[in-house]
Amino acid sequence: MTTEITIELDINGRSETLTLDPRVTLLDALREHLGLTGTKKGCDQGQCGACTVHVDGARVLSCLTLAAQAAGRPVTTIEGLSAPGGELHPVQAAFLEHDAFQCGYCTPGQIMSAVACIREGHAGSDEEIREYMAGNLCRCGAYPHIVAAVRQAAEMAS
Amino acid sequence: MARTASRNIGQSIPRLEAREKVTGRAEYVHHLRLPGMLYGKIFRSTVPHARIKSVDVSAAQALEGVYRVVTIDDIREAIPHPYYGPAFHDQPILADGKVRFAGEPVAVVLAADPHIAQEAVGLISAEYEELPAVFDEVEAMSSDVLVHDVLKPAATFPDLKHLAGRTGTNVALDYHLLRGDPEAGFAAADHVFEHTYRSQQVMHIPMEPFVSVADAADGRLTLHTASQSPSFVRIEIARLLGWPENRVRVKVPYLGGGFGGKLYIKLEALVTALSLVARRPVKVALTMEEQFFMVTRHPCTFTIKSGVNKDGTIVARTCKVVWNGGAYADIGPRVTQKAGFTSAGPYDIENVEIHSYAVYTNRPPCGALRGFGAPQTAWAYECHMDEIAEALGMDKVAFRRKNLLQNGRPQATGTIVQDAALEQALDQVADRLNWNEPLDRGDGRIRRGRGIAVGFKGITAPTTSVAIVNLYADGSCGLYISTVEMGQGSDTVMAQIAAEVLDMDAAAIKVVHPDTDVTPYDMGTLGSRSTFHMGTAVRLAAEDARKKIAELARELGLPEGSNLPLPELFRRKYGMQAGNIIGTASFIPKYEKPDAETGHSRNATPFWGVGASGAEVEVDTETGHYRITKLVNVADVGTALNPKLVQVQLSGAGIMQLGFTTTEEMVYRDGQLTNGSLADYKIPTLLDIPPEFINEHVDSEQKDGPFGGKGAGESTTIALSPAIGNALFDAVGVRLTDLPLTPEKIFRALCEANGTPLAGE
Ligand code: FES
Ligand code: FES
16 A cells, blocks of 8 residues: 655645545546546546646646646636636636537536637637647537637637 | 427527536536445456356455455346346346456456555456357358357347247347339349448447446435436346336436437446445446447448439349347347338338348447447448449439438338428538539549438337426426436427426426436437427426316316416415426327338338438548548438527537548457557547538428427438548549548558559558
């Protein structure tokens, strides 16, 4: 058995102290240890994007990130994007308006990716959006609607 | 026709669950954790066909943190006959003396920590006595290698009964249809054409992998499962346990995608057995890789032969369709029959003969996947149509139009076709492709072409749906249905239908998700059936509730049409805010099962699914790489009850079939899957969407559907592959017969056509 470590995580502006196996991924720390199930586990291997969150404001695949790597750095998940019952983040609102999902399982990852994509300045055209959102798979195939939603949110942000 | 006055029907009402989904708060089984729950991780066979000599679990059992390791012997203590399946009781809960495909579950480790369970799986070893295996469906038809010693059909399908106890065969169902005299037709025809086409094995890959949780205690069982058919799960689990149905409760929240994969019974039998053995709640959640071993789409070899006259009239057609069902039948026999009877295509042909076979092989099991076999058959008959038109020098659209089935004419089974907008769909695609305008075909290295295809499908029958509409004392409404919301938008559309009858807003209706203790029976969320079947049941249940409201008003002595608000009615009746009005109804459409000899039926399907597709492609003749520059899909969905939801269904299904057409294929070496991950098995991404991508529905009406509607989830999968295959031929003059359509295949075919064939694959 590996010795457990204690780390301090800054999740959506709240400080959380966790004692866990150092091999635990950020994804499992969020879902299993903190009950933040908004972030989804698809492939658990960095191939689908369902687990996308922000660390230091940049998008990362939380299944390929150890919880310990995120210690002390601000982490934002889908739960941190808008307050429960409160106003939606513009990207969430755009996804809703454009029906940019079906089953919704990839959606938190898509939205987190889109927020960062717009912030990075990579949502200037449909081609750019396609290129910079291509790591987020959607088996329901809501892609045309995702592009439309990201475009609208990007236009509003600029 | 769409009623413009309605505030519900024909309106693009936003998904009722949209907010939950964009905030990450939607509930999936994947999130569920119960007190005391154990995680099960599966040890799988490494060989495709073998007798198990021994399984050594001692090291795994000894690992600290392991609760228990379970094999079939343990399971038999809880379930004496541990074999399940919707059509055949052929699948053991864990391998029983034999393994029949590489990847089959052999043992399960249970632990409170899933990582420990996974580590322990690596400590299990098994010894096998390997047996010869068979992987190809055509070979399996006559092979000495037998996947099962004896056939064990389930009692639920009367038309499989005659197969009980059959030995010495891999054929799990044969469906036959004979209409007229095809041999005489061929003899009299001016030309006879025969071709063979193949479809590959692909997988659904829902982004939420298969997951089920069982909690068995005190003679009762609750299953939380990502299932498309909770009612069937309850019935099948009750049968396995020998319990009455009311002791098995099946709950289904949202599904993270299903596409036919999560139908009938999948992990539910295993988690039930594990929970009974361990006396603790047990969760099994597959990894993305493991999904490939659960269920897949049938590979298919289809030989089609047509007799055609000089004027382009098809006078005779024979179809031999062989479906590779893998090691366990799942719903394959139904696919064989349902896709079998439409395998001659949507054409009016006097003489037709069809033979459709479900065959066992040593591959992972195959079942339903978005189209129920229709895409595989259309791949063959629509490529064949183009090859014939090419040979006759006829326009591809005109040739199809000449032979197309019209409403009012008998389909091959004898069923009179109604409300199938085949010609409209074909014409609309041709129009969007500017079919009558010349195409810039390119020159030199880059060549362009375009292709078109049309197809149809029958709908699973006979099947039942039951709905309950519950009006509360404040006048609000709950809709109790076992239709599973997996992204198709059923919550919203069912609420629209109920709201339309009750004169309410759809958004005000609460749709209660499947819970077999609460929601009534439904056969399953599958095969484009929900809008038509459950939609009708919901409409009738809401009408029943209305009738009861009127009765209550009469009982209270109110004048006819007094229109007193519902809460006031309740108050007058009960003296306070109390009581319910319950409207209920069931629906089973007319159906006549096909004659065993001739395959004839006067009512073969509740309605017809119709899809047409068109594509423009650009091929690099020096590499075989190609781009789909334009893709058009047109479906007949009857009246679009919610146009926005229909739109995302049509384009989503199209994108999925695009993957099955261009990249996706489960590749094996010696029976071992070699590309079971998203890194190696490529599903479409944002970059794969054609620059011009048009998805539309025709203006039509399903007269007996709820407010004119019918299913929309599969129609655009049907004709897409042959449209692209036909476009490639049009561009570069080589015909690919086997899916997927890879650049390598095109390049090889081009080299072959140029007289410089490449060495073998
Ligand atoms: S779950 Fe992290 S990329 Fe798929
Ligand atoms: S919405 Fe289902 S996977 Fe994207």
